[in-house]
Amino acid sequence: VSDDVTRQVGPTWPTLAMPLRRRVARRAGAGVLIIAALAAGRAVTTAYDDDTGLDDPFVVAGSLGEPVSLRYADITATGVDGSTLVSPDLGLRTTGVWLVIPLKIVTKGEPADVRYAAVEDTRGRVYVANGDRSQYQPGVAQPGVPRYASVLVELPVDAVAGAHLRVALDSLDQRRDDMADIDLGLTEVEARTWAARTDKLQVPEPASTPPEPAPGSTT
Amino acid sequence: VTAAVIRHAIHRPGWMRRNWWGLVALPVALAAALAASSDRVKLYFWDEGLREPQRAAQGDWLDFRHTYTDSEGEHPLELRVRLDSVAPATTGWNSTTPLDLAPGTKAVAVSLSLEADPGLPLAGCKLAVRDAAGTRYEYLTEIGGSQPYSPCVPPDTPGPSPALGELDKGRDTSGEPARPASWEVSPVITLPAGVEVSDVVLWWDLPDYAELSVG
Numbered sequence: 001v002s003d004d005v006t007r008q009v010g011p012t013w014p015t016l017a018m019p020l021r022r023r024v025a026r027r028a029g030a031g032v033l034i035i036a037a038l039a040a041g042r043a044v045t046t047a048y049d050d051d052t053g054l055d056d057p058f059v060v061a062g063s064l065g066e067p068v069s070l071r072y073a074d075i076t077a078t079g080v081d082g083s084t085l086v087s088p089d090l091g092l093r094t095t096g097v098w099l100v101i102p103l104k105i106v107t108k109g110e111p112a113d114v115r116y117a118a119v120e121d122t123r124g125r126v127y128v129a130n131g132d133r134s135q136y137q138p139g140v141a142q143p144g145v146p147r148y149a150s151v152l153v154e155l156p157v158d159a160v161a162g163a164h165l166r167v168a169l170d171s172l173d174q175r176r177d178d179m180a181d182i183d184l185g186l187t188e189v190e191a192r193t194w195a196a197r198t199d200k201l202q203v204p205e206p207a208s209t210p211p212e213p214a215p216g217s218t219t
Numbered sequence: 220v221t222a223a224v225i226r227h228a229i230h231r232p233g234w235m236r237r238n239w240w241g242l243v244a245l246p247v248a249l250a251a252a253l254a255a256s257s258d259r260v261k262l263y264f265w266d267e268g269l270r271e272p273q274r275a276a277q278g279d280w281l282d283f284r285h286t287y288t289d290s291e292g293e294h295p296l297e298l299r300v301r302l303d304s305v306a307p308a309t310t311g312w313n314s315t316t317p318l319d320l321a322p323g324t325k326a327v328a329v330s331l332s333l334e335a336d337p338g339l340p341l342a343g344c345k346l347a348v349r350d351a352a353g354t355r356y357e358y359l360t361e362i363g364g365s366q367p368y369s370p371c372v373p374p375d376t377p378g379p380s381p382a383l384g385e386l387d388k389g390r391d392t393s394g395e396p397a398r399p400a401s402w403e404v405s406p407v408i409t410l411p412a413g414v415e416v417s418d419v420v421l422w423w424d425l426p427d428y429a430e431l432s433v434g
Binding site: 140145146 | 321322323355357359
C-alpha cells in the first residue's frame, strides 16, 4: 500500500469504457445542442424581418426650418412650394405636382457635395431628384461656408400629403451613412392647391447666397 | 470496486484541464477571425484619409517620397516641395478678375516651389489648407472665376499624365511641352473669413501626404 503513495498513478483521464448506450446518448445530445444553437441563431437573425438592416442609412429626423445635423453637414430645408409649372428648360409642366424645396447646406470637416435628395411619400414610394426632370445639384461647398440649392421633385398628387424629404451625401450609395429625413408638413390642402396652380415657380440656381423669397411662396 | 475505479475518481481531470487547449485557442481564433474580416478597414477607412504625413515647416524643402500606380504598375513618386507663403488673395490663380467671394468668406493664395523629374506625372494632386482643429478647405477650381484644374503643376506645362493602357491609343501622352525641372504655383483657396490657416496639405495617392506648417 505504501507503494501507492510514491508511485506515479496511472492515466489521469477516464480509462473505463463508457457503456454503449450512454455514449450514443451523449453523441445525440451534442447533436441536438448544435442544431438548437443553429436554430436559435437563425431565429435571432430573422426575427425582425430585416435582412437588409445592416445596409440601411442612419436616418436623422427633422422638420422644416430646423437644421438637421449629419456626420458630414448640417442640412436645413428652409421652405417648400409647389406648382404644376417650374422654371428649368423654359418651363417644365406636370400632371402631378412639382415640389421645390430650398436647402441650406453647411458641410463639416472637409468640402463635400451633398448629392442625394429624394421625396418619400406615406406609402413608401421614393421620388429621387436625379434626372432630367427631378433635379438637385448643389455643387461642392467648403466647410463652414453655407451653400444654397433647391430640390425639384415631380410627384403624383396623392404623394404630396405627408411627404418627407431625404438628403444624403452620395447619390449612388446611401448605405451606412447619415441621411436627413425632413417632414415637409404637407397636407391634402397643399396637394389640391398646388395641383391646380398654373403660374411658373422659379427654381433658384445653386449659390453661396440665400435665394430671394419667391413672391407668394408658402413656407 | 477496483483500484482503477478509485484512482479514476481521485484523479479525474477537471473541466479546465480537459478544455485547456480549446481555451488557449479561443482568443487566437477570435483574433484571426477579426483580422480576416478587417480588409475593409484598410480599403474604406485607412486608405481613404490623410494618415501618413511627411512634414516640413514653411520655407524648408520637403523631400516627398511616395509611389503611384498606373497601368504599367507601381512607380516611385519623388519630388521636392517648399511652402513659401499663405497670403490673402483678391483674384484667382492665373487671373486678373477680382474674386466674387461669398459673404463671410476670404481667399488665400498658397505659394509653393516644387522640383521634380519632368517625366513624372504629377497633375493629379490635391491641395488643401487646414485650421488648428484639422478642418480642411480644399482647392476648388470654380470660385467666382475658374482656376487651372491642377493646383501643383504649371497650368501651361502640366507634364505627362499616368499611363492608362488601352485608353492611351490615339492619345498624346508625350507630356509636351515639357514641364520645367523646378517651378512655382500659387493656387487660391476660399474659406470662412474667421479661419486661421495652420498648415497646408498636398497629396497624390492616399494615405501619404505632405504637411507643410505655416509660420
